[in-house]
Amino acid sequence: MATGDHLYDCYKPPAQEFVRGEGAYLYTEDGDKYLDFIAGIAVNGLGHAHPELVQAVKDQSEKLWHLSNMFRIQGQYELAEKYCNYLGWPGKVFFTNSGAEAVECAMKTARRYHYDMGDPERYEIITFTGAFHGRTFGTINAGGNPKYLKGFGPAIPGFTHLPFEELSNLEDHLSDKTAAVMFEPVQGEGGLRPVDIDTLIKVRNQCTENGMLLIYDEVQCGAGRTGKLFAHEWAEGKADPDIMAAAKGIGGGFPLGACIAREEVAKVMVPGTHGSTYGGNPMAMAVGNKAFDLLSDEDFLANVVKTSNFLKQQFEGLKDEFPDVVDELRGKGLLIGMRLKKAALDIRKNALSKGLLCGSAGDNVLRMAPPLIINENHVREAIAVLRECFEEARNLPDFEG
Numbered sequence: 592m593a594t595g596d597h598l599y600d601c602y603k604p605p606a607q608e609f610v611r612g613e614g615a616y617l618y619t620e621d622g623d624k625y626l627d628f629i630a631g632i633a634v635n636g637l638g639h640a641h642p643e644l645v646q647a648v649k650d651q652s653e654k655l656w657h658l659s660n661m662f663r664i665q666g667q668y669e670l671a672e673k674y675c676n677y678l679g680w681p682g683k684v685f686f687t688n689s690g691a692e693a694v695e696c697a698m699k700t701a702r703r704y705h706y707d708m709g710d711p712e713r714y715e716i717i718t719f720t721g722a723f724h725g726r727t728f729g730t731i732n733a734g735g736n737p738k739y740l741k742g743f744g745p746a747i748p749g750f751t752h753l754p755f756e757e758l759s760n761l762e763d764h765l766s767d768k769t770a771a772v773m774f775e776p777v778q779g780e781g782g783l784r785p786v787d788i789d790t791l792i793k794v795r796n797q798c799t800e801n802g803m804l805l806i807y808d809e810v811q812c813g814a815g816r817t818g819k820l821f822a823h824e825w826a827e828g829k830a831d832p833d834i835m836a837a838a839k840g841i842g843g844g845f846p847l848g849a850c851i852a853r854e855e856v857a858k859v860m861v862p863g864t865h866g867s868t869y870g871g872n873p874m875a876m877a878v879g880n881k882a883f884d885l886l887s888d889e890d891f892l893a894n895v896v897k898t899s900n901f902l903k904q905q906f907e908g909l910k911d912e913f914p915d916v917v918d919e920l921r922g923k924g925l926l927i928g929m930r931l932k933k934a935a936l937d938i939r940k941n942a943l944s945k946g947l948l949c950g951s952a953g954d955n956v957l958r959m960a961p962p963l964i965i966n967e968n969h970v971r972e973a974i975a976v977l978r979e980c981f982e983e984a985r986n987l988p989d990f991e992g
């Protein structure tokens with residue numbers, strides 16, 4: 592058996608090795624079964640080995656894998672049309688392979704827009720503490736997390752980082768250099784903090800009044816995670832973005848991202864301004880189209896809301912039962928978790944040893960992003976494991992930052 596010695600040591604995976612998945616479960620070579628409540632970090636929204644996604648990959652793989660964007664890719668035309676029709680405003684899409692690339696495209700589009708409008712000095716992008724926008728040079732500088740920037744040279748200028756709470760006081764921080772405001776409608780890595788609807792609407796209006804662009808990073812909170820295809824839809828059309836980055840769940844496990852922008856903004860990105868070899872290749876489009884059809888289904892999304900309400904109710908029960916372990920509930924929909932008083936990483940490890948996969952996030956948060964196909968029985972199974980873990984954590988020392 593090969594070891595990981597010849598890999599970069601950027602990750603430290605546990606001993607369990609999963610070789611197969613089905614629905615909400617993962618299996619090791621020995622057949623041990625685990626309940627997956629993190630779904631590859633909010634990626635496998637449709638569960639593992641969804642038969643319709645499997646079929647889409649099989650069918651496409653026998654026809655055509657890759658062409659490059661030098662040639663027409665009908666699957667891109669279809670999927671872009673689906674997304675824009677769904678969102679209900681005139682838009683254009685650029686397909687990428689990842690979330691970071693979708694964010695890069697969003698930031699380039701925003702700057703180029705002001706440049707083309709005769710305002711090249713308007714390049715500043717405002718972001719917020721706890722943000723996560725990816726791991727490329729551009730996106731670590733956008734996110735501004737010192738841990739991710741350390742050792743990677745001088746900070747790239749053109750970003751203003753504000754405390755998360757200042758989202759509701761944006762007026763104090765604008766200048767004639769401000770090009771765009773970018774944030775996650777529900778922060779993922781930063782600790783599952785949702786932005787409330789009133790703030791979304793306020794920021795939208797401020798952007799419109801001041802000629803700034805509103806960029807949503809819906810890489811984690813989109814793709815049906817909160818019970819809407821995109822989290823900002825909870826504002827019912829009152830806080831639509833100018834540009835949005837999506838990825839993770841929209842490919843159901845196949846690498847796929849998208850930058851979706853208003854037509855009048857997107858049209859500045861003319862031939863020569865941007866590109867990608869793989870972005871939106873026929874394989875990704877086959878899966879992306881099928882995933883869109885399944886994720887955007889009204890009954891499917893209604894079920895996400897129902898299951899997430901049940902999960903939240905169960906979490907509230909745990910919080911009441913273990914006030915010495917659970918500090919605060921966090922998140923929205925099936926991007927949900929709790930800030931703990933005991934070390935979240937230890938509890939996550941213990942849960943894994945009992946057959947439950949969870950994640951963690953900034954702020955000592957135990958993070959869950961289960962496949963969106965889960966039902967109440969899966970929730971009960973997860974809660975039973977968490978209850979055992981919390982019971983065992985009760986007597987541990989409190990977490991100290």
Ligand SMILES: *Cc1c(COP(=O)(O)O)cnc(C)c1O
Pocket residue numbers: 688689690691692694723724725726775779780808809810811812838839
């Ligand atoms: C994961 C994530 C990214 C980066 O996506 P990659 O596919 O890892 O490049 C960007 N923004 C948010 C909100 C994310 O959660």
